[in-house]
Amino acid sequence: xxxxxxxxxxxxxxxxxxxxxxxxxxxxxxxxxxxxxxxxxxxxxxxxxxxxxxxxxxxxxxxxxxxxxxxxxxxxxxxxxxxxxxxxxxxxxxxxxxxxxxxxxxxxxxxxxxxxxxxxxxxxxxxxxxxxxxxxxxxxxxxxxxxxxxxxxxxxxxxxxxxxxxxxxxxxxxxxxxxxxxxxxxxxxxxxxxxxxxxxxxxxxxxxxxxxxxxxxxxxx
Numbered sequence: 001x002x003x004x005x006x007x008x009x010x011x012x013x014x015x016x017x018x019x020x021x022x023x024x025x026x027x028x029x030x031x032x033x034x035x036x037x038x039x040x041x042x043x044x045x046x047x048x049x050x051x052x053x054x055x056x057x058x059x060x061x062x063x064x065x066x067x068x069x070x071x072x073x074x075x076x077x078x079x080x081x082x083x084x085x086x087x088x089x090x091x092x093x094x095x096x097x098x099x100x101x102x103x104x105x106x107x108x109x110x111x112x113x114x115x116x117x118x119x120x121x122x123x124x125x126x127x128x129x130x131x132x133x134x135x136x137x138x139x140x141x142x143x144x145x146x147x148x149x150x151x152x153x154x155x156x157x158x159x160x161x162x163x164x165x166x167x168x169x170x171x172x173x174x175x176x177x178x179x180x181x182x183x184x185x186x187x188x189x190x191x192x193x194x195x196x197x198x199x200x201x202x203x204x205x206x207x208x209x210x211x212x213x214x215x216x217x218x219x220x221x
Contacts, residue, residue: 020081027063034066037111040118054115109137119144139164146183165215169197
């Protein structure tokens, strides 16, 4: 069972998830949706939530292209129940939201998008969907962590389908561009680099939006 109330720009929804209630922000397109989308936010310990500026930009861009879009708060964030689970439970939360959307709007193509830790979560979600034989029409990964970031922090980011869009800032101070290129190289996966952009794309959000819009407009494969 879900409940909804209207905010200034989005509706706020709640569904039952693996660790209890999951809070989500929904952005619906005008007219009949042509696809469904789930957008994942950055790390909770760094203030990440569904209301972060980059997940919001990704969601609104998908909405403008006809996608019924949900931005969940991971367990322990906002009004979502549960506690942080080192990426494992957060992946389960995103998968639960995907299943909810698929049941609510069956048969529509699926888009997944994420920023920073949220992009990492989406690579894991896509991996599980692929193992179940389920394709993803669009995969948008921005500021994605990969490899060793510090003495105590590293990401074993799984490979992704070759239709993924990977966007990274040239001057990302959290995740060096070289890490992402090292991850992409064995997959022969292109990486779109925004010149001068840092991790949070400060001052570069219009460029990020243009890249995502171009990707969503590409011919069907």
